[in-house]
Amino acid sequence: MLDNFQLAAIIKLGQQQRLVRIPLHQGLQQSLANTWQSQLNAFVEDVQEIGFNAGYQPEQHERFSLSDHDLPDWLGNESSQTIQNLPPINTNEAWVDSIKAIVAFARNDAGAELVLFQNFTRSHVIQPGRFLFLQNNTYETTERPGLTLESKLSAVYLPADRKLLFHNFRTVNTFLPLAELYEEASEEQIREVLGHELLAPADVNALATETSQWFRKRFAMLKDSGVLDQYTADDIAARSHGYDVVIEVVNDKIVFPAEKSAAKKLLQFLNEELFRGPITETLYETNSKREAD
Numbered sequence: 335m336l337d338n339f340q341l342a343a344i345i346k347l348g349q350q351q352r353l354v355r356i357p358l359h360q361g362l363q364q365s366l367a368n369t370w371q372s373q374l375n376a377f378v379e380d381v382q383e384i385g386f387n388a389g390y391q392p393e394q395h396e397r398f399s400l401s402d403h404d405l406p407d408w409l410g411n412e413s414s415q416t417i418q419n420l421p422p423i424n425t426n427e428a429w430v431d432s433i434k435a436i437v438a439f440a441r442n443d444a445g446a447e448l449v450l451f452q453n454f455t456r457s458h459v460i461q462p463g464r465f466l467f468l469q470n471n472t473y474e475t476t477e478r479p480g481l482t483l484e485s486k487l488s489a490v491y492l493p494a495d496r497k498l499l500f501h502n503f504r505t506v507n508t509f510l511p512l513a514e515l516y517e518e519a520s521e522e523q524i525r526e527v528l529g530h531e532l533l534a535p536a537d538v539n540a541l542a543t544e545t546s547q548w549f550r551k552r553f554a555m556l557k558d559s560g561v562l563d564q565y566t567a568d569d570i571a572a573r574s575h576g577y578d579v580v581i582e583v584v585n586d587k588i589v590f591p592a593e594k595s596a597a598k599k600l601l602q603f604l605n606e607e608l609f610r611g612p613i614t615e616t617l618y619e620t621n622s623k624r625e626a627d
Contacts, residue, residue, distance in 0.1 A: 336374070336440035336448070339367035340417035343454070344409070344509050345432040352408055353437065354429055355420040356481070370438050370450055370487075377487045383499065386515055392501055400498040405449070405491060406511065413447050413493070414439040430459055430479045435488070435509035449491040452484040453505050504559060508606065518550035519557060527553050532562045534584060537592035552601040561604055570604070579603045 341356040341363075358366065383399035384392065392398060404410055412420070417439050423429050438450040460480030466473040489500035489510070500506045507513060519527070524542040528535040535541060541549075556562070561570075567588045571581040579599045582589040591597050 335364075336367040336371045336438075336442065337445075338414040339363055339370065339438060339440045340414050341366065342412075342417055342420060342437045342439065343423055343429070343433045344435040344437060345423075345429050346434055347429070347432050351406070351434075353412060353417075353420055354423045355417055356436075357422045357424060366438075366483075367440065370440070373485070373487045374448070374450060374490065377490055378499065386503075397499045397501055398503070400500075400515075402496050403491075403498045404496060405498075409437075409449075410493075412439065414441055424478075427479055430481070431456065433458075433481075436481075436483060447493045449493065450487055451489040451491070451506070451509070452486075453488045453508070454481075454484075458482040458484075504606065513551060513555065513607075516551045516554045518547055519554035520550075523557060524550070524553045527557050527562075528590060530562045532567055532586075532588060533590050534587035535590040535592075540592050541590070541597065549598070549601065552605055552607075555605050556601065559605065574603060577603055 341358055342353045343356055345352060345354055377397070380395065382396045384390075384396050386398045386400060433454045435454050436452040438448075438452075440448050440450070442448055458481060460476060460482060462477055462479065463475050465480065466475055468474075488502070489498060489506050491498050498510075503512060503515075521542045524545070525538060527533070528538050528541060545553075565573075567581075567583045567586050570588060571583050574581045579602075580596065581600070581603075588600075590600065
């Protein structure tokens with residue numbers, strides 16, 4: 335069983351990404367240690383570790399492996415011994431709506447530190463009045479927000495080896511900065527993306543030839559994401575409400591603007607790199623400490 339099991343949450347408030355502690359009853363702590371041990375076994379046993387390849391979707395038995403990888407300081411400086419020093423999430427209920435991932439810190443049988451990650455979205459929040467539980471033959475509801483945990487891990491980090499294991503880039507990129515792993519898309523690849531049947535680019539030549547490293551990486555991410563194949567233009571436009579991005583749909587195609595700031599905002603939205611603060615409603619860039627332009 336995992337030893338000294340501690341649970342925390344990655345939250346993003348304003349311009350800061352940080353960890354907060356999730357206090358646990360001792361009985362629940364022991365139960366979760368067993369559950370997460372099983373999830374860890376399923377994630378690492380009998381799997382093949384492969385180097386990250388942006389254009390490859392791992393099979394169920396494969397895990398991307400990043401060697402010599404360091405976590406951000408706000409996360410990498412913590413361990414199962416230090417989590418108790420973090421502020422508890424129950425001191426500010428607004429933090430619940432800002433959770434990006436659930437993180438477990440623990441030690442294995444050999445005494446080595448482990449960091450285990452589960453994906454978390456707003457759908458994992460149990461709001462009062464929307465969840466009923468049976469108590470003394472009567473259904474009641476919780477008075478404060480609750481959390482739902484996943485049944486599997488999204489990533490595992492081994493501090494001693496500085497190794498990160500994960501299966502899905504887009505999932506992990508929502509709470510860990512992985513965009514820099516992507517190589518820049520070539521001019522030909524950018525033209526290929528802009529030639530998608532769902533897009534109507536305003537100026538293909540300008541977007542393909544007069545673009546920065548940032549744009550080339552995001553075009554590469556969009557190319558591999560499959561988003562344009564999974565949704566219609568109207569679907570994407572409907573999901574853009576509240577993200578301060580203008581999506582113009584003409585003849586069932588999304589107009590891809592040539593103007594750089596508009597093109598950047600559209601790429602950020604399509605790559606799911608925008609985040610709106612639940613308190614101030616300010617729009618921020620995911621995995622960044624900069625307010626979105």
